[in-house]
Amino acid sequence: MSSSLLFNVTTFLFLISTILFFAYMASKNSSLGLGASLAAFIGWGVETLAIILRWKESYDMGHGHAPLSNLYESVVFFAWTIILIYGIIELKYKHRIIGAFVLPFALLGMAWAQLGLNSGIEPLVPALQSNWLLYHVITCFLGYAAFAVACAISIMYLIKARSEGENSTSQAGGMISMFPAIRVLDDLNYKSIMIGFPLLTLGIVTGAAWANYAWGTYWSWDPKETWSLIVWFVYAAFLHARITRGWVGKRAAWLSIIGFAATIFCYIGVNLFLSGLHSYGGGR
């Protein structure tokens, strides 16, 4: 059994989960919802095994490093963290339907990684040979994943708010009636960002510590660093906006979506469009 087979199984399970979530939304049949969650969590378990196996495979090949060293490995890990954060939120707050909007992110990531990216296990270039790699990548991606979940919840918020705005007299019917109340969605958006923001902060701090250790500069306004700071500014603005009146609800949802768009640009856009110190992340 190889890790790449297990990654394919993961992708397939996320696909099944996404389909089941949509079916759940359409039918309101709770056993479909349970199946969707189970498929997602089993997929996550399989992916965990796959990541461990890939780690072991790299040792067998004589490279011996954590599978967090190139774009393929990071996208796969991103999908893993998204399901992890979603799982925590589902288990804690019991709003299963959120999965219908979160799973597509994880599925998209896995499908892109499996179909479009080079999955070869490469030895680590000297710049990445450091324990900081592990701390930096894990904290950053857990943060990104929390923002992905917040973005999914914000999309649900906007859909729900719009449908309730259109027919304010009648209760929103159909699929949308399954969504949690908009007050709950607003709160969950905030809670997800409360998870993501400290992790992003840790990610930036560990990155700065590593940069200082490897290059002698904790901050050099490299595009990746700058974009991570932009993301940090956006969510810092979000958190401050919560305290003032008038910035809950739709505006908060939009700010959360903008924040995630900036996150994705920071993660992928910078590597594809701009040059800088994280260029190895873009290797095809």
Added chain:
Amino acid sequence: MSTKKRTLTESLWDFFCSLKLSISLLIGLAVTSIIGTVIPQGNIPPEYLQTISEAKFRLYQSLSFFDMYHSWWFMLLLYLLTVNLVACSIKRLPHVWKMVTEPALVLDESLEKSLSLTYDFKASSSELDKLKGFLKAEIGEPVLSERDGVFHLFAQKNPWCRLGVYVVHLSVIVIFIGALIGSFFGYKAFVNIVEGTYIDTVFTAKDSPIKLDFGVHCEKFSVEYYKTGAPKEFKSILTILENGQPVKGFTRIPVIVNDPLTYKGITFYQSSYGQSGDGAVYHFNVALRIGGGSTNFNIKKGERVTLSGGATLELLESTQDVRQYMPEFSGPAAKVSLVMPGKSPESFIVFKNHPEIEEQRRGELVIQYAGADEKLYTGLQVAKDPGVWVVWFGCTLMVIGIGMAFFMSHQRTWIRLGNGRATLAGTANKNPAAFERKFEEMVEKLKTL
């Protein structure tokens, strides 16, 4: 007159205290920061200059877009943010401080009305100690006060977490101070050291020299490769010299990427390397393919030597390790151009470790490469930053502050006991849903107490 002046300072104060300013500044910083990720910063590559018009170049330059993170307007935004968060803290901190240090000990009517979680139950004054123990177990050590013959118990948990926000604000200022210390008392520089030589001067990005009060000697620089040809390790062997003598404990220290060398607050980071071109001599050997009789000869780069029989040879390129270009081979290699009399030039590669390749080549002569006494230089980043520990202190404060502000909640509870009845009341500044569950549990326990 004086009232007008007062309102001006007041309105200025209100402006700097406003949360709207904070949000605008954060978004402003986020948006303007994008410019520097799209337009090249510092040394502008000439290829980029060709893509923009003269007018655009002048516009960008007048707006400091080519060094925007150090421009006056970006600095202004950062300073405004600092003033803003200091002002906000000054305005709100005393109130919060009072709440933490002088909590309301008495559950009076107005306080009770402001709390959504209350529970009334029958209790006699003799149960005071029992209720005290209950609060201690659930929340924390209670404070007892008596007013008009009625007992008030107050207990709280995590009051200090209310200061978390201010710890984060302080941490931002500490980080800025650390950065300023670094920019005033530190420097970033680089230096190239040829193998076997030493330096005592490094150069900043503007090429201005900085004299060190010690020397750095590079004994050797080496590159290791993976089987795939990708680099595995760049390593310099460095020795620190004081008055020309090696310093104990700083002799023959291997410096690799991600493992720098620090001496007297100055740190040397492995950054680049290259071939020190001047004066390198390359050793070759030539023999007739049939008949033997080999001759050694030396050649310098770009030089063309004439071999016996009229053939001429030129060294085009050389490398210490060919693996990075041709993963199936290893060791030194040279690309040469050979011209046999009356024939057109032919170029090929000869390998020190793989003489059999040359044996198989067709031609009258067998050229073998015996390596070079070519020297490498190591490129080191040099940094001195006395502010870096202040920055780390600030970062630690920030993480702690965010933890306090996000994950801890200040819980306050009161029990009022008198006239045969008691009232439990409580509130938390964060996560009200979780505290509500906790409060319900407390009520259930009180019923069976």
